[in-house]
Amino acid sequence: MADGAISHGFTQNQIAGSNPPPCCYFFPSSFMMANPEAEVIALSPKTLMATNRFLCEICGKGFQRDQNLQLHRRGHNLPWKLKQRTSKEVRKRVYVCPEKSCVHNHPSRALGDLTGIKKHFCRKHGEKKWKCEKCAKRYAVQSDCKAHSKTCGTREYKCDCGTIFSRRDSFITHRAFCDALAEETARVNAASNINNAAAAGNNVNYHVMGASLVPSMPPHLASIFKPVQGNHRIIDSTRPEHTLWMNQEVYTDPIISCSNPPPSDYQLSWVLGNKDASSDAEELASVTGVGSQLVSVPSLFSTQTLNVSHHTPSANMSATALLQKAAQIGATSSDPSFLGSFGVKCSSNQVQDGNKYCGLYGTSSISTGLGSDVESSVNDLSTLNQLQMYPSKRRHIQNEDCTTTGGQTRDFLGVG
Amino acid sequence: MERTLFTPKEARYPNNQSNGHYQLEMQSTNQPQSSHTSTSRSSDSGEPCGDGKWASKLLRECARAISEKDSTKIHHLLWMLNELASPYGDCDQKLASYFLQALFCKATESGQRCFKTLTSVAEKSHSFDSARKLILKFQEVSPWTTFGHVASNGAILESLEGESKLHIIDISDTLCTQWPTLLEALATRNDETPHLKLTVVVTASIVRSVMKEISQRMEKFARLMGVPFEFNVVSGLKSLGELTKEALGVQEDEAIAVNCIGALRKIEVEERGDVVRMLSSLQPRVVTVVEEEADFSSSKTDFVKCFEECLRFYTLYFEMLEESFIPTSNERLMLERECSRSMVRVLACEDEKGHDGDCERRERGSQWSERLKEVFSPVGFSDDCVDDVKALLKRYRTGWSHVLTQGDDSSGIYLTWKDEAVVWASAWKP
Numbered sequence: 001m002a003d004g005a006i007s008h009g010f011t012q013n014q015i016a017g018s019n020p021p022p023c024c025y026f027f028p029s030s031f032m033m034a035n036p037e038a039e040v041i042a043l044s045p046k047t048l049m050a051t052n053r054f055l056c057e058i059c060g061k062g063f064q065r066d067q068n069l070q071l072h073r074r075g076h077n078l079p080w081k082l083k084q085r086t087s088k089e090v091r092k093r094v095y096v097c098p099e100k101s102c103v104h105n106h107p108s109r110a111l112g113d114l115t116g117i118k119k120h121f122c123r124k125h126g127e128k129k130w131k132c133e134k135c136a137k138r139y140a141v142q143s144d145c146k147a148h149s150k151t152c153g154t155r156e157y158k159c160d161c162g163t164i165f166s167r168r169d170s171f172i173t174h175r176a177f178c179d180a181l182a183e184e185t186a187r188v189n190a191a192s193n194i195n196n197a198a199a200a201g202n203n204v205n206y207h208v209m210g211a212s213l214v215p216s217m218p219p220h221l222a223s224i225f226k227p228v229q230g231n232h233r234i235i236d237s238t239r240p241e242h243t244l245w246m247n248q249e250v251y252t253d254p255i256i257s258c259s260n261p262p263p264s265d266y267q268l269s270w271v272l273g274n275k276d277a278s279s280d281a282e283e284l285a286s287v288t289g290v291g292s293q294l295v296s297v298p299s300l301f302s303t304q305t306l307n308v309s310h311h312t313p314s315a316n317m318s319a320t321a322l323l324q325k326a327a328q329i330g331a332t333s334s335d336p337s338f339l340g341s342f343g344v345k346c347s348s349n350q351v352q353d354g355n356k357y358c359g360l361y362g363t364s365s366i367s368t369g370l371g372s373d374v375e376s377s378v379n380d381l382s383t384l385n386q387l388q389m390y391p392s393k394r395r396h397i398q399n400e401d402c403t404t405t406g407g408q409t410r411d412f413l414g415v416g
Numbered sequence: 417m418e419r420t421l422f423t424p425k426e427a428r429y430p431n432n433q434s435n436g437h438y439q440l441e442m443q444s445t446n447q448p449q450s451s452h453t454s455t456s457r458s459s460d461s462g463e464p465c466g467d468g469k470w471a472s473k474l475l476r477e478c479a480r481a482i483s484e485k486d487s488t489k490i491h492h493l494l495w496m497l498n499e500l501a502s503p504y505g506d507c508d509q510k511l512a513s514y515f516l517q518a519l520f521c522k523a524t525e526s527g528q529r530c531f532k533t534l535t536s537v538a539e540k541s542h543s544f545d546s547a548r549k550l551i552l553k554f555q556e557v558s559p560w561t562t563f564g565h566v567a568s569n570g571a572i573l574e575s576l577e578g579e580s581k582l583h584i585i586d587i588s589d590t591l592c593t594q595w596p597t598l599l600e601a602l603a604t605r606n607d608e609t610p611h612l613k614l615t616v617v618v619t620a621s622i623v624r625s626v627m628k629e630i631s632q633r634m635e636k637f638a639r640l641m642g643v644p645f646e647f648n649v650v651s652g653l654k655s656l657g658e659l660t661k662e663a664l665g666v667q668e669d670e671a672i673a674v675n676c677i678g679a680l681r682k683i684e685v686e687e688r689g690d691v692v693r694m695l696s697s698l699q700p701r702v703v704t705v706v707e708e709e710a711d712f713s714s715s716k717t718d719f720v721k722c723f724e725e726c727l728r729f730y731t732l733y734f735e736m737l738e739e740s741f742i743p744t745s746n747e748r749l750m751l752e753r754e755c756s757r758s759m760v761r762v763l764a765c766e767d768e769k770g771h772d773g774d775c776e777r778r779e780r781g782s783q784w785s786e787r788l789k790e791v792f793s794p795v796g797f798s799d800d801c802v803d804d805v806k807a808l809l810k811r812y813r814t815g816w817s818h819v820l821t822q823g824d825d826s827s828g829i830y831l832t833w834k835d836e837a838v839v840w841a842s843a844w845k846p
Binding site: 131137138167169170172173174175176177181 | 807
């Protein structure tokens with residue numbers, strides 16, 4: 001093979017059994033798992049990054065690619081015999097990363113593509129010389145940078161509330177304070193309060209300082225998601241973060257099944273005042289330091305109770321009426337394929353359940369929201385599904401929470 | 417603005433050309449009302465220099481008169497300013513209006529009362545919605561605050577890299593607008609997402625009332641991001657010097673970062689050294705400090721000098737606001753009103769012990785560096801961090817830039833507006 005003559009000396013043929021030049025190593029092929037016959041090539045960083053590795057043996061001219069070299073050799077009018085490459089079959093070559101601490105340094109994790117290993121080395125261990133003009137993001141591989149530049153700044157981020165952002169950072173900040181976010185989880189809180197009217201003091205929003213936090217949702221929140229008839233999941237398409245919890249497979253009793261909670265608790269939790277106030281007050285007391293005042297709790301809840309009173313007629317509906325209403329809403333929902341993204345066998349029954357649940361906590365306007373947004377939710381949620389929970393990386397916020405209708409959603413409780 | 421300061425009788429100073437500095441057209445002496453449109457310039461005093469910056473001249477004159485206790489001149493100038501000023505006009509008129517208030521309070525020694533009134537008015541009209549709208553809008557049109565956020569977040573993330581239990585102590589009134597992007601960064605890092613505990617120390621009474629709502633939002637957002645999160649608020653402190661590890665809930669296995677945004681200037685000047693030492697006692701990995709670049713401290717005893725510096729700084733600020741917001745912006749008006757409180761506080765109030773964290777005596781970055789160097793050593797901002805800052809500034813209108821400090825003076829980075837340094841951000845380690 002013409003490569004053998006190259007001064008960089010990166011083939012094994014010459015060095016098998018002899019003292020190899022510093023930039024070359026020969027590993028027994030038994031190390032290779034995927035391709036036992038493959039030739040493992042370890043190039044030094046210098047060699048790897050050298051641009052003109054393919055040298056013509058006749059005139060010494062260097063080329064970036066082997067094809068270019070071959071093309072060039074034709075011009076030398078070589079006799080037919082020498083024109084061919086050596087008859088020795090070219091073995092599949094795999095390349096290891098020269099960086100010793102890298103996982104790809106080991107032959108079992110070698111990459112089959114030279115360009116691939118070059119890019120890998122650059123990206124992971126190389127200096128980031130290339131920079132995007134617009135956002136200053138740095139890249140070690142020029143093609144990566146170019147690819148990024150094409151889409152940089154063109155991406156738009158849409159919040160649930162309908163606002164569109166061209167800047168990611170302002171989108172993120174807006175999202176955190178957007179009412180749309182508050183509404184969704186407020187509904188969850190309300191739901192959990194109903195289910196755990198007796199379980200005081202474990203409010204989601206306040207963690208007692210010093211308690212060892214398990215990075216998952218508090219148990220009572222998970223109470224929302226227990227299947228109705230044992231095996232089905234209640235999935236709320238309007239709340240991706242809850243579906244994330246779904247993936248953690250926590251089930252407890254559904255709201256629907258406990259359709260007859262004790263009336264007094266029922267009323268209490270709808271109002272969302274008392275339980276939270278007391279539990280929060282306690283926890284605030286433990287949270288704040290000596291001599292410090294409590295954050296004024298009443299102000300928050302006065303706001304909330306205001307909202308509640310706005311929807312008082314609903315709050316006073318009987319459980320039966322709630323279920324009937326929910327059933328109506330469930331009938332108008334659509335797109336069971338969304339559920340498929342969670343590996344759940346779709347049955348209209350489930351969709352019904354899911355939307356029944358939604359119906360409990362949303363006005364009829366939600367159904368339209370469900371219909372229109374589910375489609376976009378599918379993509380986002382399937383992405384989320386893949387990314388799982390806390391170790392999720394590279395999660396795209398963009399359109400992630402494309403869920404509730406813009407603006408008009410007031411949940412059943414009027415909370416949030 | 418107290419328009420009833422001057423009755424028609426008082427206003428009827430005849431063509432009293434004190435010092436012969438200016439002519440005065442007494443067209444509408446019967447009505448003490450000031451003009452509220454920018455066309456009021458036509459009845460302007462005929463300033464010899466035609467650059468239109470009448471406000472600064474009048475204001476400076478007035479400050480000098482006050483310091484010299486020349487009451488005739490004081491009255492005259494105050495009256496003139498009253499005629500020409502308006503909080504709804506152009507920059508000059510606005511500056512005239514708000515500084516007039518401060519000067520009047522100084523002259524009549526009513527600063528304390530005025531400040532209390534202004535504060536309580538602001539508190540009453542303050543709500544979560546209005547505060548959120550204000551701060552987010554401001555961040556959208558100007559990097560004044562986001563600059564500090566980006567620089568600080570970068571420094572914090574880098575120094576807490578690899579830690580699994582993070583505790584950030586946020587001493588600021590930013591209403592946690594700094595943290596969503598940090599949470600997002602934590603969530604998208606390549607390794608394990610750490611647990612984040614955020615303890616916010618609130619100084620301004622106005623901010624306290626909305627912290628409950630803020631905390632809920634932050635917790636929800638952290639859940640969305642998938643970051644294990646805990647949120648605490650510490651408020652009601654008489655002074656930051658009272659903070660202790662216990663009060664903040666600092667635990668042994670946590671990696672601490674202290675984030676001070678516009679916080680150090682709230683401390684009474686004499687106590688600043690103590691507070692810096694207190695910060696060091698928390699044993700943080702990093703302390704990020706962001707402050708506005710102005711010196712209202714070293715000139716505490718020299719009123720005119722202090723005033724000049726105030727004038728310089730707020731002129732810059734108001735001009736920046738004018739160019740960043742649309743002319744009819746309500747948010748801009750609210751920000752300007754907030755300045756008026758600071759002005760009164762700095763210019764017309766005596767510094768007394770027991771003030772509840774409302775001192776507004778800013779210091780320059782170099783001055784803060786002097787203080788911080790006593791217990792900390794500077795940490796430079798990494799190239800990546802500076803790149804982030806650059807990228808941030810690119811997203812705003814032209815006029816914004818940054819300057820890295822050279823030499824071993826300090827490690828900060830300055831935000832510049834039209835080549836004037838306006839905000840200073842720095843990072844420190846023990």
